[in-house]
Amino acid sequence: MAERPAAARGGRTATHVTLLIGAAVMVGPFLWQFLTSLKTLSNAMKVPPTFTPDWRWSNYGDVFELLPFGHQILNTVLMTAARTAGQLLFCSMAAYAFARLRFPGRGLLFGIFLSVLMVPPPLFVIPQYEIMADLGWLNSLTALIVPGLFSAFGVFLLRQFFLGLPKELDEAARLDGAGPLRIYWSVMLPLAKPGLLALGILTVLWSWNDLFWPLIVNTDPEQMTLSAGLASLQGQFQTDYPVLMAGSLLASLPVIVLFTVMQRHFIQGIAFSGNKG
């Protein structure tokens, strides 16, 4: 490098200081959230604030008393799992067809898929809600899951991925007499693991954190997801800040843990969707 060593070292220190300040701003709110979640209401509202917790773990228990939190965790897990599995299967099927098979109307159909991405979700919501109501699906896991099984974005993401795989692979399989379904299942899917992982991670993230749709379709607290349940806890004026902090920490924890465990894949998945998608 052209920089002189001393200057480089100075620059490096400045870099670390800047990054550390940035990181503190990123993580600080979470620490404050945790600290507050262990305080009594009176101590949380001290001026100036106290920096020692009261170790009041009962705030976490209160969350379960105020909400059917166990149900909501289960709903969120099931919704996330079903949406993710559905999208991985359905999107990869369609993506494979668009990327590798020839059929009349391919361009047109793909164009129609593309058009879905251009539309902001609020435009779908009223009719989607009506459909759920007509089918008697309001306040059910089905309502949470079904519209989320289909994703134009997932098809695009995986199609781009399939397009990037070498053609020789399926050509060879064709010569061996394999049909499209065999090639999709035994040749393409195993090769598409990184793409599937990226889509899977993104879908988990969106489903877990989704608010708008669950808020609208499931009004019975036992059928709510965590984000909608938590939002209702906040709306309830009785709920105090320490309990809110405990609830919000509990609700976001699973994805944070997942992120910590699969950090590399998360980052790659995001970078993939942004740069290579």
Add this chain to the structure above:
Amino acid sequence: MTATVTGTADDVRTAVPAPVPARRRRRWRHRGAEAAWAYLLIAPTGLGLAVFYLWPVLQTGYFSFTEWGPFGGHEWVGLDNYRTLAADDEVLTALRNTVAYTLLGLLGIPLAVMFAALLNRPRLRGVSAYRALFFLPVVTMPVAVAMVWRWLYNGDYGLINYVLSLVGVEGPHWIADPATALYALVAVGIWTSLGYNIVIFLAGMQAIPREYYEAAAIDGAGALAQFRRITLPLLSPSLFFVSVLSVIGSLQLFDLVYVMGGSGQSARANPAFPRIQTVVHLFYDKAFYTNDRGYAAAIVMALLVLIVTLTAIQFRLQKRWVHYG
């Protein structure tokens, strides 16, 4: 509505034509069979999108010309909703706020570029740890993020005003004061998406060959000149991508406003609420609080026009500054 934020990744990507196979393909014996398989494979997503996405868009368009009773049932009223909308202060304010969120939200981009550039310095230690910490807000539930910030922003007992008081500044009631509420929310938006943008930019920067910088260094270009002449132009596709995402995301802001500003009665008793109301929140309020769904449909059609216009402008402008390597 995080889904849409990244959901648009491909609006951008597909603008680049997909590679066409150079070689003639070897076909199955029956072209018809191949097509049949293709339709079969596309069918689940195709039908799902048709029923739950395409058909609803048309219906929403239709609903925007109807008026709904308090408990459902609707009748055709022609352009009434649009006429009301054009003169409705609440709608115009929400549109103005939404545009303000969108423009101010773009300030997050230079910030993310700066952090990405710092993380991209050669042989820097702890890059993955920094990246993980910056990324934490991205994976945290938006409702939880909004609650934490609501508490941090508390005018009387919040941490932020305590820190400010240490340097002798009396902080405002950030999200309850009409003068500051919008900016306070924008800051949370930037905070939330910073890690995501850094990851995109960092990936973009890492794809730039080191030799370019070495060659520039030999020519005597300093760090800043290198950044301006090499990094920025080669990063322009990522910058474009992130700015399109940021605009589309900001235009659909809901979660933050819902949790930090309130909804229904609590929003109405919040003196700052008119300053932070977004189009999508107004849509929610009309569609699911006052049950005025026809009017809500008209509001969201206006949003569609806004999004299409702003995105089209961005694509038009991109030709001037985005370089696809």
Add this chain to the structure above:
Amino acid sequence: MWKAVRVGAAAVLAAALAVTAAGCGSDEPAASDEKVTLSYAVWDKNQVPVMEEIAAAFTKDHPNITINVQLTPWADYWTKLRAAVTGGAAPDVFWMNGPNIQLYADNGVIMPLSDKIDRAKVDLTVYPKALVDLYTFEGKVYGLPKDFDTVGVWYNKELFDAAGVKYPADGWTWADFKAAAAKLTNPAKGVYAVGANLAGQEYYYNTIYQAGGNVISADGKKSGFDDPATIEGLRFWTDLIKNKQSPDLKTMTDTAPLQLFESGKLAMYWGGSWNVSEFGKNEYTKTRVDAAPLPTGVKQATIIHGLANVVSAKTKAPAQAWEFVKFLGSKPAADILGKKGPIPAYTGTQDAWLAANSQFKGKVFLDAVSYAVPYPVSRNTAAWNDEEFKQLTKAYTGEVGVEAAAKELATQMNALLAKE
């Protein structure tokens, strides 16, 4: 292309609809020996256990009926209920309040009960007449009163002692209240006398009637907000904010008055009889607070309101739902309610409530019935309630004078009432 999409979508929908329709069975009233689950929507988390206890008592006599108590917090209750009604997913039985009864009855969402009441010979005179009237629309009774509530002043004894102020006594006046407020306010400790919450029922409706004003005319056709006496009732609160004896609206938006009171930042909290369970449970308040009657202005007044249980017009089991509502309105149910819940509406069952909450002067809320004013409503109460918030927010922040805001509110409200 679009046509194809539309046809395809319609076909899929039609098929799906056919499947569910076949699965749902008919809407005929179920035979009494058939197993039925009724959903029962409520909004108060504190009352969920007692509602479940009442439901269990009912199930004992009706083993084929299961009751599923659903809690939707107050902030979302009406939004969600309306959405559920619109979507055909309304709970079978649910809590109804004054502001909404006429809207729901007028739109045929809830079932008129008069015929059933006559046939079952239910005696309506056991409930306060104001409440039966509240739930009567165009001559038909739509709900059986469940409970009632009145408003009083909850005060923090510790803060009164610290400021050397005598506890509020029966017959205290606005002047007494204002004098106490001045002494109780302690900026150094961050303590305010009271929180001028922007809420009608516990706050400005009471002072409006105490000042001799009114919210809406007796025939429900004209707004009372341009009445000078009404404006005095509003000024009561805006003055408290102006004098910094109440936190401003920004502070109360950041932190709800209830939280401020429960952490010792407010010396007084205007609240209802329903607060007994919250304050009795909360560690901070259970030993520190007590109740007093509202201060007297030009006259003595408190808002009385009560909930009723209503039956969804679309319930799949109307016979069973009525059985349940009848039980909810009965003496055995009121006896259970009184022990663990709000004041039961059934005359003669209130002593249980007093005994169950003996740590507070609960009698304050029962005595208030004699001078209570019914909660002001009209056919579309929600429409002008929205307008109230919109206009009064400006007065409370000081953006607009209270008189100008109230007059503007009266104009808007009269326009809305004319449309009903």
